[in-house]
Ligand code: MN
């Protein structure tokens with residue numbers, strides 16, 4: 227939509243208004259009321275009604291916005307500023323209904339359908355991991371998409387609390403059943419932690435998900451892992467979903483379902499950079515739960531990973547434009 231130009235939206239100039247000042251938006255960008263005219267939309271989905279244990283991710287978007295004021299405009303390793311490559315803004319928070327799960331799923335799907343129909347790539351701050359299901363319902367309207375999921379948990383369980391199909395432990399099973407997700411182009415990285423039943427991974431394995439458990443991950447380098455991931459997802463459309471509980475809780479304690487023995491923040495950054503060149507249709511960072519956080523450190527992880535994802539997404543849009 228837009229070329230390389232400093233006339234694109236830029237973060238507020240820190241030399242004019244210091245970074246600790248002003249109204250907090252994602253990356254200190256302008257707020258937009260509509261996706262029209264954007265290439266990338268940064269979005270909050272303040273919903274945690276899919277949480278089965280410790281709630282709090284509904285407060286994620288606001289704290290991630292706050293911590294995102296620490297980020298500057300140029301990526302030090304990639305050498306690019308995403309704001310020079312694409313038009314991006316803070317599209318605000320998706321409307322949700324904290325007392326009605328099904329209504330929330332509908333609202334989220336509708337909000338992201340508008341973004342998709344405007345030709346805009348969303349990068350989202352959750353919210354618990356259930357929000358990825360309605361996002362995928364919107365983004366996979368033209369056919370199934372691939373998935374790269376960073377997580378401690380497979381999130382492919384079936385039912386909870388009797389016969390309830392919708393929790394943050396079920397989104398990717400539902401996405402396969404609904405034809406949104408091509409499980410042959412799905413990779414889960416960092417999986418670990420105690421499980422309810424030895425059969426908990428059977429659905430994912432039987433359907434072709436590539437599960438890279440933390441034990442295998444720890445024997446390899448992040449770049450080597452991403453080489454395999456890129457080969458699996460190929461050139462087709464792919465969604466990136468980053469559950470912050472994939473990070474070790476010593477670095478990201480502010481989450482509802484922490485699991486020790488996780489990946490480091492630097493490894494996470496190296497892996498996201500390894501996604502460069504893929505056809506990314508959207509991305510999210512979920513499960514940041516500020517009530518459990520310490521000094522905003524997990525929200526900072528979330529904000530920084532959103533910036534890393536923004537750089538990769540912007541680079542891809544700019545490359546396809548040429
Ligand atoms: Mn998850």
Ligand code: MN
Pocket residue numbers: 377378379469471472483513
């Ligand atoms: Mn998880």
